[in-house]
Amino acid sequence: LALWTFNDGERTNEPISREHAGNGFLLRAGYTVLWTGWCGDIVEDGEHRLLAGLSVAQGRDGKPITGPNYVEISVDSLTFSQPFFGSPWGTSAAYPSVSLDNETATLTMRKKRTEPATEIPRDQWGFARWEDGRTAPDPTSLYLKDGMKPGWLYELVYTAKDPRVSGLGLAGLRDAVSFFRHAEADNPVAGRLERAVIFGISQSGRLIHHFLYEGFNVDAEEQIVFDGALIHVAGAGKGLFNSRFGMATVYGTAHRGNLSPSDFFPFAPMPQTDPVTGETGDTMARLRVKHAVPKILFVQTATEYWNRAASLLHTDVEGKIDLDVDPNVRLYFIAGTQHLGGGPTDPGICRLPRNPVKHRGPVLRALLTAMDRWITDGTEPPASRYPRIDDGTLVTLETFRKQFPAIPGVELPSMLNQPLRLDLGPRWQEEGIADFVPPVIGKPCNTLVPAVDEDGNELAGIRLPEIAVPTATCLGWNQRADLPSVLSDLDGGYLEFPKTKEAREASGDPRRAVSERYPSRSDFVLKRMNAIEELRRERFLLDFDAVAMIRPATEAP
Incomplete structure (x- = not known):
């Protein structure tokens, strides 16, 4: 991901060519790049994937460990069989049923979480592939x-066996970086590394937040592991990275994954209180005791506010007040963008064209550079740029629906991800073992979304x-x-303005036409160039990226 993101290189699991090195940004800047396996879910498939080889836990008597497990399966096309867990890298190493009959197993189906479930008779399904x-x-x-x-939710409860010791992945990550940073013997970069920054996108971003939450940023010799953490599009999530039968691929959205506790209190890297449970927490609490909190940059797109509960990273869990951001943390929101950046506008499984706005490389290069200076010479990075309750740029779903323009044919969202308070039993908090499967559902947390202007574009952020x-x-x-009214998990949308006043009037679109906004091409180009220069001046773009952005950004609308 680092070469793909910062170097604009070809995405690969075996970076050996000039094309994989891309523009060379990281190497020219003097970085040593380390990849290490940590995830036990990944299986060997000939694609050069980094495997962790995590051990399978056994009972004290040496016998296999078994226990109840919950799996939610949802597909995007009619399917007769599906592995328990899919992932961006194909099929994950799911936990097997103790037997093929597993007579106590149950399967239910429902259109969405708010609708009642229907149990499917046992003779209509089985543990098999078609x-x-x-x-x-x-x-x-x-x-x-x-x-x-x-799109329907199929929920399987069954007796599983052979849980991996998933927390070893966190320890392995810590120890690998500690070795290259501090060891002298057999270390090819001994004495050459001055600082260490960990970077992750989406799942690996959640991993970083969980790694810090568990206190792993100090090694066995009480030495600091990472000076900085750049966490991209992780929302307010952590994950099932240190629990029995935990799968690293699982995360919750507005529609799916709500009963798997990948998003749990505390959400924020500063003190946060839950008035419903009475708990007070802070995801950096363990590291504060050890004086080992790194500098952290959280970077989100708009998708994370809708589908990954990003507002809980900086508000109370009732969505009433803004939290005071820790001085070691920066929060950045890239307005009008989707989870993994821009791509084709074809709708795919979605109702609207998908969002093509590219953000990942240029903005993250600038923020990595800012992080480098922060941990090296103390130069402060740009101030946090994110939507807030107190200035009206972070609002409820109801307020958003009132703000958004009435564009013909566009149905507004009626849902967003509001993580549920889940009770998995008395052993979950300390041992990571679920006794209540599926969990007991409590009151959802209140999440908020970015406010929009008269065009429906977001007001706050970069x-x-x-x-x-x-x-x-x-x-x-x-x-x-x-599925009417159901959000796609990680996709954004794109609604072009009418080109002319006549087209606007004919369609009934309330947004001003392009010709009404920009009386000439030179006017449009000048405004776009000024916007680019402002981002460069604010240190959200590097000089070379600002220059490279001019041509595509100023093409005729």
Whole structure:
């Protein structure tokens, strides 16, 4: 991910070519880049993936450990069988059923979380794969005789076996970096590393937050492991990185994954209180005791506020007040962007065209450079730039719906991710063992979303040229085409402005036409160039990225 993000290199698991090195940014800046396996979910598939090889836990008597497990399965097209867990790298190493009959197992289905579930008779499903017109027994795959409906939630509760010691991944990450940073013998970079920064996107970003939450930023010799952490598009999440039958791939969104506790209190890297449970917490509490809190940059897109509960990173859990941000933390919101950056506008499974705005490389290069200076010579990075309650740029769903323009044919969201307070039993907090499977559901936390202007574009945050000088409404949310009112997990949307006044009037679109905003091409180009220069001056763009951005940003609308 580092070469793909900072170097604009070709994405690969085996970086050996000039194309993989991309623009050379990290290497020219003097970075040593280390990748290390930590995730036990990954299986060998010939794609040069980094494996962790985590041990399987056994009972004190040496016998296999078994226990109740919960799996939610949801597909995007009609499917007759599905592995328990999919992931960006294919099939994950799910925990197998203790047997193929597993008579106590249950399967239910529902269209969405707020609707009642229907139990599916045991003779209609099984532990198997559907291959070549017939079933093949498989203790890690669900087969459904009538097929799984796209977008529906299928919830399986079964007895699983052979849990991996997933927390070893956190320890391995700590020890690998500590070795290269501090060891003298057999260390190819001994004495050459001055500082260490950990970087992660999405799942690996959640891993970093959880790593810090568990207190792993101090090694066995009480030495600091990372001076800085750059966490991109992780929302307010952590994960199932140190629990029995935990899967690192699991995360919650507005629609899916709500009963798997990847997002749990405390959410914020500063003191936070839950008035419902009476708990007070701070994700950096363990490290504060050891004086080992690194400098942290959290970077979010709009999608994280809709689907990854990002507001809980900087508000109370009732969504009433802003928290005081720790001086070692910066929060940055890139307005009008989607989870992994821009791509094709084709809708895919979504109702609206998808968001094409590219943000990842240029902004993150600038922020990594700012982090480098912060941990090296103490130069403060740009001030936090994120939506807040006190200035009206962070609002409830109801307020957002009132603010958003009435664009013909656009249905507004009626849902967002509000993490549920879950009770997994008395052993969960200290031992990571769930006794209540599925968990007992409590009151949801209150999350908020960025406020928008008269065009539907977000007001707060780092506003790229496409948002500051717009030709479209750029969204961090999109809805599934096959399920009314259900948000797609990580997709944003894109709604072009009418080109002319006549087109606007004919369509009934309330947004001003492009020709009404920019009387000439030179006017448009000048405004876009000014927006780029402002980002460069504020240190959200490096000089070379600002220059490179001019041509694509100033193409005729």
